[in-house]
Amino acid sequence: xxxxxxxxxxxxxxxxxxxxxxxxxxxxxxxxxxxxxxxxxxxxxxxxxxxxxxxxxxxxxxxxxxxxxxxxxxxxxxxxxxxxxxxxxxxxxxxxxxxxxxxxxxxxxxxxxxxxxxxxxxxxxxxxxxxxxxxxxxxxxxxxxxxxxxxxxxxxxxxxxxxxxxxxxxxxxxxxxxxxxxxxxxxxxxxxxxxxxxxxxxxxxxxxxxxxxxxxxxxxxxxxxxxxxxxxxxxxxxxxxxxxxxxxxxxxxxxxxxxxxxxxxxxxxxxxxxxxxxxxxxxxxxxxxxxxxxxxxxxxxxxxxxxxxxxxxxxxxxxxxxxxxxxxxxxxxxxxxxxxxxxxxxxxxxxxxxxxxxxxxxxxxxxxxxxxxxxxxxxxxxxxxxxxxxxxxxxxxxxxxxxxxxxxxxxxxxxxxxxxxxxxxxxxxxxxxxxxxxxxxxxxxxxxxxxxxxxxxxxxxxxxxxxxxxxxxxxxxxxxxxxxxxxxxxxxxxxxxxxxxxxxxxxxxxxxxxxxxxxxxxxxxxxxxxxxxxxxxxxxxxxxxxxxxxxxxxxxxxxx
Amino acid sequence: xxxxxxxxxxxxxxxxxxxxxxxxxxxxxxxxxxxxxxxxxxxxxxxxxxxxxxxxxxxxxxxxxxxxxxxxxxxxxxxxxxxxxxxxxxxxxxxxxxxxxxxxxxxxxxxxxxxxx
Numbered sequence: 001x002x003x004x005x006x007x008x009x010x011x012x013x014x015x016x017x018x019x020x021x022x023x024x025x026x027x028x029x030x031x032x033x034x035x036x037x038x039x040x041x042x043x044x045x046x047x048x049x050x051x052x053x054x055x056x057x058x059x060x061x062x063x064x065x066x067x068x069x070x071x072x073x074x075x076x077x078x079x080x081x082x083x084x085x086x087x088x089x090x091x092x093x094x095x096x097x098x099x100x101x102x103x104x105x106x107x108x109x110x111x112x113x114x115x116x117x118x119x120x121x122x123x124x125x126x127x128x129x130x131x132x133x134x135x136x137x138x139x140x141x142x143x144x145x146x147x148x149x150x151x152x153x154x155x156x157x158x159x160x161x162x163x164x165x166x167x168x169x170x171x172x173x174x175x176x177x178x179x180x181x182x183x184x185x186x187x188x189x190x191x192x193x194x195x196x197x198x199x200x201x202x203x204x205x206x207x208x209x210x211x212x213x214x215x216x217x218x219x220x221x222x223x224x225x226x227x228x229x230x231x232x233x234x235x236x237x238x239x240x241x242x243x244x245x246x247x248x249x250x251x252x253x254x255x256x257x258x259x260x261x262x263x264x265x266x267x268x269x270x271x272x273x274x275x276x277x278x279x280x281x282x283x284x285x286x287x288x289x290x291x292x293x294x295x296x297x298x299x300x301x302x303x304x305x306x307x308x309x310x311x312x313x314x315x316x317x318x319x320x321x322x323x324x325x326x327x328x329x330x331x332x333x334x335x336x337x338x339x340x341x342x343x344x345x346x347x348x349x350x351x352x353x354x355x356x357x358x359x360x361x362x363x364x365x366x367x368x369x370x371x372x373x374x375x376x377x378x379x380x381x382x383x384x385x386x387x388x389x390x391x392x393x394x395x396x397x398x399x400x401x402x403x404x405x406x407x408x409x410x411x412x413x414x415x416x417x418x419x420x421x422x423x424x425x426x427x428x429x430x431x432x433x434x435x436x437x438x439x440x441x442x443x444x445x446x447x448x449x450x451x452x453x454x455x456x457x458x459x460x461x462x463x464x465x466x467x468x469x470x471x472x473x474x475x476x477x478x479x480x481x482x483x484x485x486x487x488x489x490x491x492x493x494x495x496x497x498x499x500x501x502x503x504x505x506x507x508x509x510x511x512x513x514x515x516x517x518x519x520x521x522x523x524x525x526x527x528x529x530x531x532x533x534x535x536x537x538x539x540x541x542x543x544x545x546x547x548x549x550x551x552x553x554x555x556x557x558x559x560x
Numbered sequence: 561x562x563x564x565x566x567x568x569x570x571x572x573x574x575x576x577x578x579x580x581x582x583x584x585x586x587x588x589x590x591x592x593x594x595x596x597x598x599x600x601x602x603x604x605x606x607x608x609x610x611x612x613x614x615x616x617x618x619x620x621x622x623x624x625x626x627x628x629x630x631x632x633x634x635x636x637x638x639x640x641x642x643x644x645x646x647x648x649x650x651x652x653x654x655x656x657x658x659x660x661x662x663x664x665x666x667x668x669x670x671x672x673x674x675x676x677x
Contacts, residue, residue: 008645184638234634241630248609249626252665256613256672260622353621355628362631 006193013189016182017393018416023164023179025390025423030161031232032383033153033431035368035376036527038105039520040153044438046505048138048145049518050107055100055304056139058284062111065142066098071115071131079131083119093117093131096274099308102139104326104371105520109139150449152438156456157431162236165453170244176236177245183233190222210545211399218392221385228382229389235366238359269346270337271316279315282343291321291336294348298334305332309340318346326371329364387424394420398474406477414474418467418482425486426463428535432493432528433459439500463489479546487539494532498525592653596644599657604637606664613671 033040042049056062071090080087087093093115100111112134121129136145150156159165166172204216222229237245249257265272288304295302305324311317317340322332335349352360364370368379398420402413437455441448463486470482501521502508512522608629615625644653 005646009642012642012645181634181637181641184634185641188638188642237634238630241633242626246605246608246630246633248605248612248629249622252609252669253612253672255676256616257622259676260616353624355624355631359627359631 009189009192013186013193014397017186017390018397020175020179020182021390021393022419022423023175024183025387026164026427027161027176027179027236028383028386028390029427030157030431032380032387034158034161035379035383036523037151037153037158038103039523040157041151041155042107042518042520043501043524044152044435045145045149046443046507048108049505049507049521050140052105052107053102053109053139055102055288055307056109056142058288058307060285061139061142062100063281063284065111065135065137065144066095066113068144069095069098069111069113069133069135071133075132079117082123082126083117083121083129085119087117087119087131090115090131094313095133096130096312097308097310098312099306101306103305103324103369104303107139108136108145110134110136148447148449149443150438150452152434152452156434156453162240173240173244177240180233180236183229184237187222187226187230187233191226194219194223209399211396214392214395214399218389218396221389221392225382225385225389229386231362232366232382232386235362239363239366268337270318271311273316274311274314275316277315278313279317279341281309281313281317281340282338284309284319287319287338287343288321290338290343290345291323294336294345295323295334300327300334302327302334312340315341317341325364325369329370330360331364331367331369333360391420391424394423402474403477406475409475411475414471414480415468417474417480418464418471421467421471421480421482421486422460422464425483425490425535426460426467428490428531429463429486429493430456430460432490432497432531435497435528436493436500439497439504479542481546484539484542484546487535487542490535491532491539494528494535498528498532501525588650591650592645595650595653595657596641599654599661600637600640600644602661603640603657603664604633606661606668607636608633609668610664610671613668613675617671617675 071093073090076087076090095113096116098111098113100109102109112132114130114132117129117131119129121127135147136151137143138145156165162173162176163170164172164176166175204213204220206213206216242249262272264270284307288307291304292301300323302323303326304321305326306320306322308320308322309317310320319338319340321336321338323334325331325333333349333352337346337349338344339346351357368376394416398413398417402417405411405413434452434456438452441451445451466486467480467482470485471480474480498509507518507521509522509525512518512525611629611632612622612625615628616622620628640657644657647653
C-alpha cells in the first residue's frame, strides 16, 4: 500500500517533471533574466542609455504627447475582427482613457490609451468596444521613441518567462501554467520521495559518477531553494489566476462582478460610466502635488508610479495617481483619485483588507519592483538554482537509463538527452545569440525587430539540430559532445556580445564602470563575461569526462 | 529515519516506479493523468465559484472574496491532483471530482441568482 503510493508519486515526479521540465526551464531561466529586464533593454537600445526619470509633468510634457497618440495599427487589425462593419479612420477615434507607468529603473516612459469605437461588437458578451494605442517616450523631452526597437529584456525575455511568446490561443500561458503547477507537484512528490531530506541536504559528491553527482545536485538545489521554488511557482500561478486560469469573475460570476462594480462606484464616488457631458481637464500637475503632499502627510513620501485618467473629457472623468512601489513590496498603491474637471479629491484609498494585503505582498514579492539591488541578485541566484535543479533532473533521467538503453537498442535516452542539451545550453545560445544579432544589425534597419526574433528562434533551432546530430554516442552509453560544443558556443557568443557592444556604442567596461558609470550596461556586460567564463570552464570539464571510459553496468541501486 | 518498511522496494529512482506501472496499459495511465488534471481543474473551478458566491453572500467584498479563493485555488488543485494519483479507484476519483464540480457550480449559479434578485 505504502510502496504503491510512493511509486505513484515517483512516477508523477519523473514523467511530469521530464515532459514539463523543458517548459519549466524556460520559465525559470527567462524569469531570472527578467529580474534585470530594464537593464537588458538599455543594453539592446543604446539611445535609451540615460538615467531613470521620475514621472514627467503632465501639463507640460505628457498632454501634448497624448494629443499625438493614435490607436496602434496592430490593435486596429485585432479590433476590426471583433466588430461589425469597418472601423473609422484611427485619427477620428476619440480617446476615452489614458495611462502612464514608470518605475525607479525606467529612463523611458511607457504610455497608453483607449479609444472609443462606434461599431457594434460581434459577440454580445464582449463588452470591450475599445481600440488601444501605446508608445514609449523620452520623458525629458516628450519625444516618441521609434516603435520598431525591441526591448529585448522587458518585451521578449520577460514575456518568454510567462507565455513563451506564443500567443496563439494563449497556449504559451497555459503551457507555462501547467509547468508551474507541475513544479508544485514535483516539489511535494520530491519531498515525499526523498524522506531522508536532511541527510541529502548535505550530500554532494561531485567526484562520483555523473549519475550520482547529478542526483546529489538535484536534491541539493531542490531542497536548499525549496521555499523559493514553491513560492515563485505558486505566486506565478496566482498572478494569472483571475484573468486566465480561473477567471470566475469574468465568466460564471460575471453578473455578480458587474453588480459589485456598480455598487463600488456608488460607494467610492468614482463614476463607473461617463456622464455624456463634455468637460475640460484641470491641471494634473496640481493634483500630483496634492497627492505627494498627502502621501508625505501619511509619512510615506514618494513618486507617482502610475497615472491614469478615466472618462477623458467627460464631466464624470477622474484622475488616479498611484504611488510608485520603490520602497514597498506591493507594486503601486495608496491611490488618490481626483475629479478631472476641478482637481478636487474624490477618494483616498484606504489600505487593502487582510486578503488583499496578503495578495499584494505575495504578487509584489514575485514581481519585485522595489529598490533593493542585493535582493534582486538573490532572485537571479534563486532562478538559476531552479534551472540547475531541473537540468540535473534531466541528466539524472538520462544517466540512469542510457546503459540499459544502449543494451536494448532503445533511442529514448538519446532523444531526451538531445532535448536537454537544447533546453540548457541551447536556450542560452538563443538568448546570447539574440544579443549578438542586436549589435550586428544596423540600428535603422527596417524590420530589425523581426530579424532579432528570428535570430532567437533560429539559434535555438540550430542548437536542437546540432544536439540531435551529435547525439549518437548517447545510444552507446557515452556522452553527447554537443554539451561541450555548445558550451564553447555560449562562451564565444557572450564574449562577442561584449566586444560588439564596445565597437558599436563605444561603451566598454572601463567607461561604464568608472569613467561615466552606467551600471545597467556594465552589469549586462559583466554577466555576459561571467557566463562566458563558466561556459568555457564547463566545456573543459566536460572534455575530461568524455575521455573517461564507460563504466560497467551499475549494479548498485542509485539512491542516497 | 526509522522507517521499518524495506527501503529498497520503495526507492523512488530504483526500478520501483516503472515496475509498478509496467503491468498497466498505457491508456490507463493516460486515463489517470486526465482524471487528475481535468477532474481536479473542474473541481477547483466549482470550488472557486461557490467559494466566491458564498463569501459574497456572507457580505464579503467581491474582489476580496475572489482574491481569497484564487489564493486557495492552486493549493486545492494540487491536493486533488496528488490524491487522484494516489487513489486506488479511478471511478471514485471521477465521482468525487466530476460530481463535486457539477454540484458546486450549480450551487454557485443558484446562489448568484438569489444574490442578484
